[in-house]
Amino acid sequence: MLSIVKSMTLHGLEGFIVDVQVDVAGGLPCWEIVGLPDVSIRESKERVRTAIKNSGYEFPSRRIVINLAPATIKKVGSAFDLPIAVAILLATDNINEFDFENVAFVGELSLDGNVHSINGILPMCIEAKKLGIKEIIVPKENAKEASIVDGISVIPVSSLNQVVSYLNKSIKINPEKFNSNELINSNQVYNLDFSEVKGQKNIKRAIEVAASGGHNCLLIGSPGSGKTMMARRIPSILPDLTFEEALETTKIHSIAGVLDKKTPIITIRPFRSPHHTISSTSMVRRR
Numbered sequence: 536m537l538s539i540v541k542s543m544t545l546h547g548l549e550g551f552i553v554d555v556q557v558d559v560a561g562g563l564p565c566w567e568i569v570g571l572p573d574v575s576i577r578e579s580k581e582r583v584r585t586a587i588k589n590s591g592y593e594f595p596s597r598r599i600v601i602n603l604a605p606a607t608i609k610k611v612g613s614a615f616d617l618p619i620a621v622a623i624l625l626a627t628d629n630i631n632e633f634d635f636e637n638v639a640f641v642g643e644l645s646l647d648g649n650v651h652s653i654n655g656i657l658p659m660c661i662e663a664k665k666l667g668i669k670e671i672i673v674p675k676e677n678a679k680e681a682s683i684v685d686g687i688s689v690i691p692v693s694s695l696n697q698v699v700s701y702l703n704k705s706i707k708i709n710p711e712k713f714n715s716n717e718l719i720n721s722n723q724v725y726n727l728d729f730s731e732v733k734g735q736k737n738i739k740r741a742i743e744v745a746a747s748g749g750h751n752c753l754l755i756g757s758p759g760s761g762k763t764m765m766a767r768r769i770p771s772i773l774p775d776l777t778f779e780e781a782l783e784t785t786k787i788h789s790i791a792g793v794l795d796k797k798t799p800i801i802t803i804r805p806f807r808s809p810h811h812t813i814s815s816t817s818m819v820r821r822r
Contacts, residue, residue, distance in 0.1 A: 536560075538626040541639040541668065543659035544610050546785060548654070550662035553603040555615060557622035562598035568619075570603030573611045574753070576711040582644050583620045588813070590648035590695045595627050613660035615655045616742070617642035617672070620695055621702070633702045637669040640698075643679075650696040652676035657785055657799075660684040672698060677712040680799035681791060725771040725803060733764055739765070746772050763785075763808070770804040 542553045553570075568577055587594050596784060601619060603610050618640040624630050642650040652713040656677040656717060661684055663671055670688040673681045675770060678691035681741075689711040694697050700706045738754070738761075745752040776784065784801040788794040 536626045536628075538622045540618045540622045540625065540635050541641055542615055543612060543641050543663055543671075544612060545655045545658060545790060548658060548790060550659035551608070552663065552666050552668070553610060553615075554602075555618040555622050555640075556604060557619065557626050558600045558602075558717065559595050559623065559626040560600075564596045564598070566599030568600065568601045568603070570601075570606040571609045572603060572615075573609065574608055576603070576615055579613065579619060579644075582616055582646065583623070583806075585646045586644040586648045586695055587623065588618070589619055589646060590626035590699075592624060592629055592699075593627075595623070599623065612640040612653065612655075612795040613643035614659075615652060617695070617698065620644060621698060624699060630699060631704075632700050633704075637667060639663050639668050639671045641671070642674045642692070644695060650692050650694060650698070652672045652734060652796070655786075655790040656681050657683060657782070657789045660687060660689070661685060661782070661786075672701075676796055679713070679796070682711040682713040682802050683785070683800055725768075727768045727771065727785050728764075729768040729772045732761075732768060734759060734786050735765065742769060743772060766808070767806055770806050773804050776802055776804060 537556065539554055539556050543550050544553055545551075566580060568580065575716070581780060584594055602620070603615065621630070625635075629685055639654065641653060643653055645651055649792060652674045652706050657680055658672060660681045663685045664684055668687060668759045670690060671681065672690045672692055675691040675693045678689055683690045690701065690708050691711050692708070692795060697706070697708070701708050727738075729742075742765060744750070752769075753764060756762050781800055781802050785794065785799070788801055
């Protein structure tokens with residue numbers, strides 16, 4: 536039997552949709568994953584198999600072929616664990632009739648069937664909304680971050696059993712809601728403030744003018760004169776991030792896996808200080 540569910544993955548800084556196609560047919564027990572999967576996706580075979588068994592479902596002893604479409608784009612990450620498991624359970628009639636047309640699944644499975652967080656959930660949700668996805672089922676730890684995107688219902692789950700029960704309409708899960716006031720107000724704290732700089736009246740005035748007008752600023756001076764000290768405090772006098780700027784900044788932190796789960800949106804301007812001898816390649820890869 537053939538089943539198809541939708542999932543999301545990353546391509547650079549953007550998300551894109553993937554159809555997880557699973558065919559369970561007669562033949563010698565085996566399964567293959569095709570569609571340019573990386574090593575972590577190939578390893579998902581054992582995670583998914585064990586998670587399904589430990590969740591109380593029978594894993595089919597048949598020939599299983601999994602295709603991640605479109606097959607021309609390389610797929611990376613462990614976010615396909617959950618959609619692969621759901622597609623297998625759907626193909627083996629463990630899930631009743633459910634409208635999968637506008638629903639996407641992402642999440643990593645542990646061996647006991649629990650759903651763990653993934654990186655890059657924000658750009659995935661942004662792209663899912665653009666493509667008309669109405670509902671996305673995500674790990675509970677990623678739910679706050681995913682709920683930032685307006686216009687898409689975010690369903691937080693903690694286990695494979697909970698997902699199956701929700702799809703079979705045995706339980707109801709309330710969508711995660713984004714409290715913009717709470718998150719923004721709790722995150723606007725700068726550890727270094729420009730008001731802490733004493734003296735240096737002329738350079739402070741020049742930096743304030745540059746910050747107000749959005750101009751570039753070049754600091755030249757002997758070591759220890761305070762260049763880095765003042766540069767680190769420039770973000771505290773810059774205008775607040777707009778919501779669009781906050782989303783772009785948060786996307787990068789989300790993909791890099793350095794986003795704080797308690798405050799899933801970056802609302803303060805980041806500061807980067809690469810060494811002047813750094814190469815362009817290392818600057819892109821540097822966290």
